Amino acid sequence: MGRIYLDNNATTPVRPEVAEALAGMLKGCYGNPSTLYCIGQEAHVEMEHARDVMAGILGCNREEVIFTSGGTESDNIAVLGVARANRKKGNHIITTKIEHHAVLNPCKALEKEGFSVTYLPVDKYGMVDPADVERSITSGTVLISIMHANNEVGTIQPIAEIGKMARAHKITFHTDAVQSFGKLSVNVNELGVDLLSASSHKIYGPKGVGLLYVRKGTKILPIMFGGHQERSLRPGTENVPGVVGFGKAAELMAAEGPAEEARLLKLRERLWEGIKANVPHVKLNGHPTMRLAGTLNVIFEYVEGESIILSLDEHGICAASGSACTSDALEPSHVLAAMGVPPEKSHGALRMSFGRENTEQDVDKVLEALPKVVEKLRSFSPIYKDFLKQQQTA
Amino acid sequence: MGRIYLDNNATTPVRPEVAEALAGMLKGCYGNPSTLYCIGQEAHVEMEHARDVMAGILGCNREEVIFTSGGTESDNIAVLGVARANRKKGNHIITTKIEHHAVLNPCKALEKEGFSVTYLPVDKYGMVDPADVERSITSGTVLISIMHANNEVGTIQPIAEIGKMARAHKITFHTDAVQSFGKLSVNVNELGVDLLSASSHKIYGPKGVGLLYVRKGTKILPIMFGGHQERSLRPGTENVPGVVGFGKAAELMAAEGPAEEARLLKLRERLWEGIKANVPHVKLNGHPTMRLAGTLNVIFEYVEGESIILSLDEHGICAASGSACTSDALEPSHVLAAMGVPPEKSHGALRMSFGRENTEQDVDKVLEALPKVVEKLRSFSPIYKDFLKQQQTA
Amino acid sequence: MAYSEKVMDHFRNPRNVGEMKDPDGVGKVGNPVCGDIMELYIKVKDDTIVDAKFQTLGCGAAIATSSMVTEMVKGQKLEDALKISNSMVAEALGGLPSQKMHCSVLAEEALQSAISDYRNKKGIK
Amino acid sequence: MAYSEKVMDHFRNPRNVGEMKDPDGVGKVGNPVCGDIMELYIKVKDDTIVDAKFQTLGCGAAIATSSMVTEMVKGQKLEDALKISNSMVAEALGGLPSQKMHCSVLAEEALQSAISDYRNKKGIK
Numbered sequence A, B: 001m002g003r004i005y006l007d008n009n010a011t012t013p014v015r016p017e018v019a020e021a022l023a024g025m026l027k028g029c030y031g032n033p034s035t036l037y038c039i040g041q042e043a044h045v046e047m048e049h050a051r052d053v054m055a056g057i058l059g060c061n062r063e064e065v066i067f068t069s070g071g072t073e074s075d076n077i078a079v080l081g082v083a084r085a086n087r088k089k090g091n092h093i094i095t096t097k098i099e100h101h102a103v104l105n106p107c108k109a110l111e112k113e114g115f116s117v118t119y120l121p122v123d124k125y126g127m128v129d130p131a132d133v134e135r136s137i138t139s140g141t142v143l144i145s146i147m148h149a150n151n152e153v154g155t156i157q158p159i160a161e162i163g164k165m166a167r168a169h170k171i172t173f174h175t176d177a178v179q180s181f182g183k184l185s186v187n188v189n190e191l192g193v194d195l196l197s198a199s200s201h202k203i204y205g206p207k208g209v210g211l212l213y214v215r216k217g218t219k220i221l222p223i224m225f226g227g228h229q230e231r232s233l234r235p236g237t238e239n240v241p242g243v244v245g246f247g248k249a250a251e252l253m254a255a256e257g258p259a260e261e262a263r264l265l266k267l268r269e270r271l272w273e274g275i276k277a278n279v280p281h282v283k284l285n286g287h288p289t290m291r292l293a294g295t296l297n298v299i300f301e302y303v304e305g306e307s308i309i310l311s312l313d314e315h316g317i318c319a320a321s322g323s324a325c326t327s328d329a330l331e332p333s334h335v336l337a338a339m340g341v342p343p344e345k346s347h348g349a350l351r352m353s354f355g356r357e358n359t360e361q362d363v364d365k366v367l368e369a370l371p372k373v374v375e376k377l378r379s380f381s382p383i384y385k386d387f388l389k390q391q392q393t394a
Numbered sequence C, D: 001m002a003y004s005e006k007v008m009d010h011f012r013n014p015r016n017v018g019e020m021k022d023p024d025g026v027g028k029v030g031n032p033v034c035g036d037i038m039e040l041y042i043k044v045k046d047d048t049i050v051d052a053k054f055q056t057l058g059c060g061a062a063i064a065t066s067s068m069v070t071e072m073v074k075g076q077k078l079e080d081a082l083k084i085s086n087s088m089v090a091e092a093l094g095g096l097p098s099q100k101m102h103c104s105v106l107a108e109e110a111l112q113s114a115i116s117d118y119r120n121k122k123g124i125k
């Protein structure tokens, strides 16, 4: 059935070339890369090829690329690992209010370990002010962690500017690039970062694999302990097929370059223009220009996000309300809250995120369904009724 | 080419049924299981089916099964998580000298956090004495972690007996069942364990996925922080295809039952008898009977393990010297050392571990190559020369 | 989290949705900050709820429980209607995910509140 | 960790392996506890190493470096042989994994020790 998948910021379908590379690894190259015999060495070679691909994209050395089990683990190693390794130097961390929980929650855990954390505000577009970062730096600051692009609203942060600042103050700087890796340029020297997280399943690679770039010389401790794999920073038998799939996915993203981003941008704008024209009382979340090409986050006033999602699902359309990992939770989005969106509005937020399988036809189909869905839900809505009455009396 | 893979304790080839299940998930069911729309719910259902399979094998509730990124992570969550959660209750941990590094190294990390760890000895067969466990218990003991079956020599520990003891003393009990899951019975109530680790790639499942059984009510903290997945004990977008593959692999192991183990035992004994008959100066490591059916660990005196592995590789035979993850390291095996094997002997240890693809013909081919290989290497060996001279003069 | 087929049916085709002209009792619960608002209207004749309607802003469960509760009360004596608990509503829907049980509480509260409103208007205590 | 083709060649087909009858100098290094033992034998004529042989217990790198060093010294003046460093041996083998460099050190030491032994026997200081 013709499903329209508009939740590519949550996860992406594995692309056929990647699935093929993966299947090949499952069949032939099953050795343990730490072993001596040829089948292990073959696995090793395949894995190191993937590492080279990543090093090329990041503009770093192969030894600086650590493969992990995903974005969450990369973020945790970065945040917990750098903080704990530098405890003697200081106990202050700077991050933002709009980070993914994979950064926020390790920060909260560190508060229990005696660290103090500054959660920087953002403006109404979800943008961090580098001047705020500079003002927050103390002599005890050991880590700055600021995401490259936000997963809910897509706003792209001024990482390079903050990177210069971090370098000037000799403070370790991490960026969560889970949403930007493979889409924006993530050259670690241009960004001026010491650590960078990425995740395979956001770029049409397999789930369960990610990477952490760790600049040579960065003081960092592991969060788990075991064998010598991944320079002991990430022990455990390597997920070789996963890594190879991730490598293939990254290679393909790099090859496509900005053309695909331009295509997504066109789709996104077509959808947004259509929504504005056909649905009253809508509001765009996120920066108008400094934003991921594929991300469209819209508030539909007087309705609630989940009910839109469920209704769209009946039209074969998959979208999200908050960030996927919290859609089991009930709190309104912490990102929208930080942007100053009041909770009664943020409940009506819908995130539509585009990917390589989406077409103009998809957009047009969404534009057919969405206005009807919103209209129907508003017809149930007591506050919409109140609003209409107010209008009549006014 | 006819490779003979005898390193199934290090990792196993993904079996075709599992590869197929995995490929199916990659193609169709790519949703994020935390999302509401149908494609996410489908992924959710597939994952929960795998959880049910595991709960069936473990004899526990589905909510007690946490999927992780592998055996190392499961061990780390168990050891670090229980110790840190019970810090106020006590700071003493009991484990053994023959654990995998995925248990030993978290224990060492905990020593730096102020815990005191008792590393129990083993007898010459690699067996822990339950009386030693009991003697080591103090009022401050918060965790006992003892592996079910050892990865290097295959010795199976008296877990059920220790489990009774742990229960009587109300001490949380973890077993690393990475080598036994799917092979021996791992009913958590019969074993009397509160936590149990397993890993997919040891039972013909994909790499990068494992599980941790956590008995309801067990006090435990996560080692990483992020979304709400896996009851917040293991956050991060779930590796759905990996979990489904693992589930399929476990299901198939359970269906085969003890028949396959009996087959492996026959192969192993055929090989050992052949080695004894054709190679002088060999010694078996591990328990004569309480041992994994597929594990054969033999010392070839007067030669060094790596040189045997490289030579066997030329005959298309893959074997291991120590545990795979330390084969990059140079220290002699800590397991053999704990069993009282002097380092000059343990350097000559070779581990041959059988799996479902092995046949009698494989054994016979190994028996053709191995004596020649050992003889050639001994012909280079200065200590073998000295030994022979001694014999002549004697 | 997954909804039962029954929840989805009531979400898709809510029964008794819409405003009621001249209701005898109105219950308004929830608030926009939490994202759920329910308005329940009843018509009462001879101590019996002869009609019920609702308007709801909220998630799938909020809409489905509103729909279900209006179905359950129609034809009920007031005293019997007051015995309808949130878990009865949830059960009638084939169960609710645990984190959505609060929606059924809202439905119960809306009903209680509508009946109070009716009784207050009539001067009944 | 992977060995170069050259290492594997010298491991598979070690040159000059075996005991030497009446060597002029013998170098014994390593110990069984570490798992590597090397014995290097040389025959010397007119201050030149005219033959070299070895026996080694050890890993692939230990055997390959032994083989390589015997090849390198044959025909060398003693004073030139003494200049052969461990990294020259490793380089001649197309490099060694970092954790195996100690094997090339053993090879260098075995050579030095064999030459010392020869000189001691001859009473040369």
Ligand SMILES: Cc1ncc(COP(=O)(O)O)c(C=O)c1O
Pocket (backbone or CB within 6 Å): A009, A010, A070, A071, A072, A073, A075, A100, A102, A147, A149, A150, A151, A176, A178, A179, A199, A200, A201, A210, A325, B235, B236, B237
């Ligand atoms: C910005 C950001 N950081 C971290 C993560 C976590 O990555 P993963 O789901 O691979 O653990 C995600 C996605 O869920 C994300 O969008």
Ligand SMILES: Cc1ncc(COP(=O)(O)O)c(C=O)c1O
Pocket (backbone or CB within 6 Å): A235, A236, A237, A238, B009, B010, B070, B071, B072, B073, B075, B100, B102, B147, B149, B150, B151, B176, B178, B179, B199, B200, B201, B210, B325
């Ligand atoms: C007994 C034991 N525990 C733990 C592990 C670690 O498992 P994984 O490699 O899946 O991280 C292994 C295997 O490497 C093992 O044999």
